[in-house]
Amino acid sequence: MIRGLYTSGWSMLANSKQMDVVSNNLANVNTAAYKKDTVILESFPDALVRRVNDRSSSNPSGRLGNVQLGNDVGEVFTYYNQGQLQKTDNSFDMAIENCNTAFFTVAVPAGNGAYRECYTRDGSFTLNSNRQLVTKEGYPVMGQNGVITINSEDFSVSDDGSIVENGQIVDRLLIRNFTDATTLRKMGSNLVERTENTQEQQFDGIVRQGYLEQSNVNSINEMINMITIMRSYEANQKIFQAQDGTLEKAVNEIGVVR
Structure with missing residues (x-):
């Protein structure tokens, strides 16, 4: 029964994480270029259970066996x-069209006047007071x-990202294209950053x-998905309550010495 409580409880924790991810997706349904996440579940590894301070002759190791805690969150996939x-x-x-792995490059302050290179698909840009594209x-x-820097209201951007003002190419958008976008890591504000595998x-x-x-x-x-997760959570909750009730009877009724 104790093992069943752990299994149901751990599954409820996994459902809670799933609900957080789905809620965040729904909250960003109107966010430009937002990329949805999903939770991938995996089997929780067996955990060895021991009795504490139990060194009886019949079981000197104190081992009770292995506990399987059901599902656990393996990763959040984007x-x-x-x-x-x-x-x-x-x-x-x-x-950016016809390229799922390409991103605009932006400079994010890293403190002490330094900047670090980050990436976004959100191209809703504007000009600051210095006429810099931000x-x-x-x-x-970048x-x-x-x-x-754009000095004229009359400018155009060509298919390769070149910025043309008064018929002259003044710069080109720094677009990074990665072999595997799943190696990137989200960092908030609709930005991602590199990892060592990128x-x-x-x-x-x-x-x-x-x-x-x-x-x-x-x-x-x-x-x-939200309805499915809620039903799964409620099912685990009812199983948890049923096991808890059975355990209560075992302790308070069956185990009573008369």
Whole structure:
């Protein structure tokens, strides 16, 4: 019975983590270029159970055997498939098409005046007071020559990310294309960063000016997932309560000395 309590309780913890991820997906269904997460469950490894301070002659090791705690959260997997492109006709909005593993490069303050390179698919850019191209959070957007500065309202962005002003190419968007986007790590604010396993490849997609990539979250599917998780949690909860009631009877009724 004790083992059953642990199994049900651990499964409820896994369901809680699943619910957190699904809730976050739903909260970002309208966030530009947000990439949905999903929880991958795995079998919890067997745990060896021992009696504490039990060194009886019949069982000198104190071992009770192994406990299987059911499912555990193996990883939170991110789907980097492209969301639908929405036309905005805003010259500062940009989207990457036909390349799920490519990202715009931004400079994020790292303290002491230093910056670190991070990446985003959210191309809802704007200009700051210095006419530098920045994200909604104010992070500078990087080009081949550094922070991109746009001096004219009349500019265009070509398919390869080149920025053209008055008929002249003034810079090109620094777009990083990775061999495997799943090696990236989310860091909040719709940004990701490299890990030690991240490798680059040549960019072969298209930059669309006047478009924004939408979230790849399907709200209907996420609502179905939420209902499924709630039912699973409730089932584990009822099993937990049933086992707890049985244990109570075993202790308070069957074990009573008359």
